[in-house]
Amino acid sequence: MATDSSSTLPEGIFSLLDTDLYKLTMQCCILKYFPEISVTYSFTNRTPEKQLNRAAFHWLQTQVAKLENISLSAEELHFLKTTCTYLNDEYLRFLSTFRLQPSKQLKLIFTPTEDTGKDTDLGDFRIHTEGLWIETILYEIPLLALISEAYFKFCDKDWSYAGQVDKAYQKGVKLLEEGCIFSEFGTRRRRDYHTQDLVVQGLRRAQDEATQKGWKGKLTGTSNVHFAMKHELVPIGTVAHEWFMGVAAITNDYEHANEIALEHWTATFGEGVLGIALTDTFGTPAFLRAFKNELPEGKAGSTSRKTYAQVFAGVRQDSGDPLDFIKMMREFYDKEGIKDKKTIVFSDSLNLDLCFKYKAAAEAQGFQPTFGVGTFLTNDFVQETTGKKSTPLNIVIKIASASGRYAVKISDNIGKNTGDKSTVEEVKQRLGYQEKSWEGGDEKTRWGAAGQPATATSASGGVQ
Numbered sequence: 001m002a003t004d005s006s007s008t009l010p011e012g013i014f015s016l017l018d019t020d021l022y023k024l025t026m027q028c029c030i031l032k033y034f035p036e037i038s039v040t041y042s043f044t045n046r047t048p049e050k051q052l053n054r055a056a057f058h059w060l061q062t063q064v065a066k067l068e069n070i071s072l073s074a075e076e077l078h079f080l081k082t083t084c085t086y087l088n089d090e091y092l093r094f095l096s097t098f099r100l101q102p103s104k105q106l107k108l109i110f111t112p113t114e115d116t117g118k119d120t121d122l123g124d125f126r127i128h129t130e131g132l133w134i135e136t137i138l139y140e141i142p143l144l145a146l147i148s149e150a151y152f153k154f155c156d157k158d159w160s161y162a163g164q165v166d167k168a169y170q171k172g173v174k175l176l177e178e179g180c181i182f183s184e185f186g187t188r189r190r191r192d193y194h195t196q197d198l199v200v201q202g203l204r205r206a207q208d209e210a211t212q213k214g215w216k217g218k219l220t221g222t223s224n225v226h227f228a229m230k231h232e233l234v235p236i237g238t239v240a241h242e243w244f245m246g247v248a249a250i251t252n253d254y255e256h257a258n259e260i261a262l263e264h265w266t267a268t269f270g271e272g273v274l275g276i277a278l279t280d281t282f283g284t285p286a287f288l289r290a291f292k293n294e295l296p297e298g299k300a301g302s303t304s305r306k307t308y309a310q311v312f313a314g315v316r317q318d319s320g321d322p323l324d325f326i327k328m329m330r331e332f333y334d335k336e337g338i339k340d341k342k343t344i345v346f347s348d349s350l351n352l353d354l355c356f357k358y359k360a361a362a363e364a365q366g367f368q369p370t371f372g373v374g375t376f377l378t379n380d381f382v383q384e385t386t387g388k389k390s391t392p393l394n395i396v397i398k399i400a401s402a403s404g405r406y407a408v409k410i411s412d413n414i415g416k417n418t419g420d421k422s423t424v425e426e427v428k429q430r431l432g433y434q435e436k437s438w439e440g441g442d443e444k445t446r447w448g449a450a451g452q453p454a455t456a457t458s459a460s461g462g463v464q
Helices: 021-033 054-069 074-083 089-096 140-154 164-177 193-213 225-230 241-251 257-269 284-291 322-335 352-364 421-431
Strands: 038-045 106-112 122-132 181-184 218-222 276-278 314-317 343-346 368-373 395-402
Touching (some): 021 089, 021 241, 021 257, 054 140, 122 140, 140 395, 193 218, 241 395, 257 284, 284 322, 314 322, 322 343, 322 352, 343 352, 352 368
Parallel strands (some): 181 218
8 A cells, every 4th residue: 555655755845845836936026026915825625525534634734844844955046046047136045044934824723524533533624824925825835735645645545656657657758749848737736745756757758768759749847846956857837826816915906917917027037037927817808908018118128118918928728618718819819910929838637638639729720839737647546446546636725815805816717716705706897707617627526536447537548
């Protein structure tokens, strides 16, 4: 079983860089514009039938307490300075002395369904995060990874690491053979640290083969900064919904929040740097109204009055129907007279078949498609006893308030709405949001359902 084989393996979080790159880039922006803003975060388990037991919760508490001991090493600082040159000196000085303070900023609560006092008691769990935005922004990714690790270490142990390197290698080969450009995005819902390490090893092996054979596809890197450093890859990422949600809540100006967030972003990093825009925080139509506006004169080193759509290399699709999104973006760029070949990054619950489908559709419309593949890589397991699908947790942590006001996300399909319901409805009215649903957007079964055959959600080719 997994727990037996993992007893001598790394567990928990032991590097400040064991997080997604966009957490660092957003923290850099927050330091510049909102260093004194207080926020809260909320945790949601979209698979509530997957409960922690008391033993898992106690392990989680221990691991969370250990976060207080983590700091940036000299080697890690050097990696950031030489690899992530868009992170300015002021921010790197800040990060070099930064410490998480979970004892002051986090509250973990376990409520057993039936309290017998035993370690096997199952129950619901909650996490409340509160503090300065500049400090608390780095909790989300480690917490999600730790919760998943706790569940599969103590509650669902019917799995093993066997074949994980080869499985990732086979997936990587298929993507690369088909000419897909992709990155590994799987930290937040990985089964555990060791699994992600094995996956990256397999992907590196696939890329080595692709290089030798001249395949057009490319593994561009990983969103995890620690694994990028460990495996000599490029850390990949730009911005998350959190940035737009926080700016909107702080300003209470949802009508202009997208543009304010874009303006601050380009002023921090420069024109054309970290240039993939996330469109769907308050619905893509509202975002595009801001995207076609000009950058303020003199900002981001701009020498001419370009629009954000011109300056940004492309956009990321993270909710709603990707095929509709491709058409919407083609119409937008054509209407704006933009002839440059733009990139679309697809990052919403991908598998092989979906990557191939979206690649063909995007290329047919003149886009360069790339893919951020996450849970499909880092939490793709079978039950040892049955050979059937071992499903991951679907868990999220979102910024819930900033500067005393609710923070919400509307997204491009109703299943991904996040935050205070009355505020969500108010923002929809203020922005003229048109409700959408998508048949592929069921958040409860994004990566399959328990009891399914192991190949059901993995894509063709028998990579399981």
